[in-house]
Amino acid sequence: MKFSGKLVGLLLLGAGYAVAVGLMVRHVTQETRPDRVTIRVAQWQLEGGVRQAFAAMIRRYEQLNPRVHVELISIPDRTYRQWAQTQLVGGEAPDIIEYSIDYNNVERYFAPISDEVLKPNPYNRGTPLEGVPWRDTFLDAMANSDGFNVRLNQYYAATLTQHSMRLIYNRPMLREITGGDAPPTTYREFVALCARVEAYARERHLTLAPLANSKDTVIGEAMFIFDSASSAVAQRLDHRHVFGALTKEVALDYLRGEWSFRDPEMRIGFELLAELGRHSTPGFLQLSRDSALMDFVRGRTMMIVAPSWEASSLKELCPFELGAFRYPVPLQDDPAYGPRMLGPYADGRLATLMAMYLNRQTRHRAEALDFLHFITSVEGNQIFTDVSTWLPAIVGVRPSAYSRQFLPxxxxxxxxxxxxxxxxxxxxAIAHVRNNFFRLWGPEGRAEAYAEALDAGLRPRILSDLTRNLTVQVQNLTGGDSAAGAAHMAAGPAGATAPLALLPARLEGRTYQMLTVVHAEADKAGKAAP
Amino acid sequence: MNATEHIGLCQRLGRALFAGLAFMGAVTARGGELTAGWVALTNYRADEAMQVFAVGAQAADARVAREARFGRGVALLTRQPVTASQVEEARELFRALAESGTDEFAQGARFYLGRIAQHHQEQPDPEEAARQFRQLLAEHERSVWAQSALGRLALLQLYALDPGFTPAQRIAAAERLLAQAHVPAAEGEVRVAIAEAIFYYRLPAQLALPHLLAAERLGGSDRAGRADLLLQIAELSRLAGLKAQAARYYHLFLRENPRDTANYNARMHLAEVEPPVPAPAGP
Known part of the structure; x- marks a missing residue:
């Protein structure tokens, strides 16, 4: 029997149609099964192991709760924000959504969980966390920017993991080049190791660099190195005496002339970054994260600059044994930089990540909240950690032997x-810093040139950022006014004695502080104040 | 029954039905159903709230009708998209309420007149905002609305009013408002606002310490605010040489925030003010 091309095409089309109808019918019958509720969860982590971890958590949850069916929707990060916001605006969004405070409009789209966080997580019964308020079962007690929204003064998101920046290395290659497999523990040892790898490559005419790097991955590492080395400046800017400052406060300090990138204390940071670039894959500023991964996987570098969330993918991709260590920022005992160093340094703030928010419009709030409880319980988060090999977010959950190397x-x-x-x-401001990386890491790059370029263009960019931010802050204030008054009225006579739960004055005061500086700058520039 | 009679009967029935529904609406509103509007507003569902308040505005009970008009004004301030004309309509509603009574809705309306001038209108008018808040404080100093306004008036005083004032004069003006604080939360708000302004103006930080200590004693801070308070008191006490006080507040911070990243810094500074615990005597 002979088939014409047209017939084959029609048959394929028919088969495709039948499959589509089948999938649709399956979806519809799932949705309409009267004996169970379907909740949908959206997230953007497509790294190795994460979707499998979700599948494992869902399997276990459905075992415990046969009345609830959970669907996972995984969307690539490049399109996720637009996708999520379109769904949210259209009222079709999933019940639980991975989201970020940086995407704005948190208060419009999501329900706060402040009333829930002081109650125990029911799935922690029989564990050491039984009876502990849900909030305090997180390693950071939900004190991350998504967990507790400082601007809105409300708890919003439950988080699943934490991350760190690490240098991941090819253990057999390290052994072959150095004769040992212990990674460097000091800055000088690190520099010596890089020199040794370069010498090894030269002697054998190999295309081999110490570090795989890219324009994407270098950012996190650069921030850790630069901020550690510039601790003296940051400490000086702690005007509020709380052991730290918000970036917007530091930006205001810049506008007020209290620091610049050419301050002597900043110089070491730039020198360390320049050194990092010299040992990285040539032309790494042109490379994407995927190219850096390929360089490392194919053995063209001995180490790779990587956030811990890449570790699970690398484990799947690399045919060799991996190790990891933290970039050893110079300490007070460094012969050259020691006198200006203020270590030891933390890996950033203790902040758990991968924030799962509760859709304000969900029709299944109880079930969605219950699922959030499960995935952030000792059992749920242990499943997540074991399957994904990502780090845990919950107290008492054990990281795998592999992921322990990435513990912040x-x-x-x-x-x-x-x-x-x-x-x-x-x-x-961020674009300005990154668009000028070539002045530091390009062929003619110099630390001084980079510092000068940063200072030359930063002021107007901070001003435009803060001006936009002010609009958002005022919207938060005004939106909060109505909600606070309404909450007072809804409470009736019983709640009528306490002042309104407006945004705290210390936070509204920051808006005024920003306004004052921005107005002054705008006046100086001869522009109309925003 | 001919067609005309039929139509007439239908019209009478319709009128009776409408009257019945209106009566029920009024009765329901009087029965506290405006609460549903307030609850919707706390959840940012302004359209839903406005429907509830629209029914309430028809109520025969004048108090319910006033509350409903007040509710409409509050909802207008947040119904998306918030436009200048919408804010203006809210202002008119609040003005009418504020000038036609002294009840809670008049007080709330005065508060919102202040807030509109402070932040909601396109060009903020700090003088007008302060005028409304001061009038509210003068007429109903101990009311919830006036006590809520106090912290906002302090902010105006600290940052927006009297352009010729020095930072020290601004702080002094805000400190005078403390005499009008009658509930701990209101006093705490003003004291924290003053302390933050002292830091912002780079005045001697020690000036903030009495305000922070008072705010901590008053309680009522949210979690993040309290963590800041404890650290600020500890740090300023250490810098002032008040070692025992510094140690007490470092310990409080560490106990209440066992997993905060600032713990390392706090522990290092605590070691500076607390004498090392002597080793137990040997046998």
């Missing part, structure tokens, strides 16, 4: 609350 170190000084000198007031 918090026993050290940290002065930024929410960012970095290289991650200042908003999109414009």
């Amino acid at each position: 170190i918090y026993n050290g000084y940290i002065w930024f609350i929410d960012g970095s000198f290289l991650n200042l007031s908003g999109d414009d």
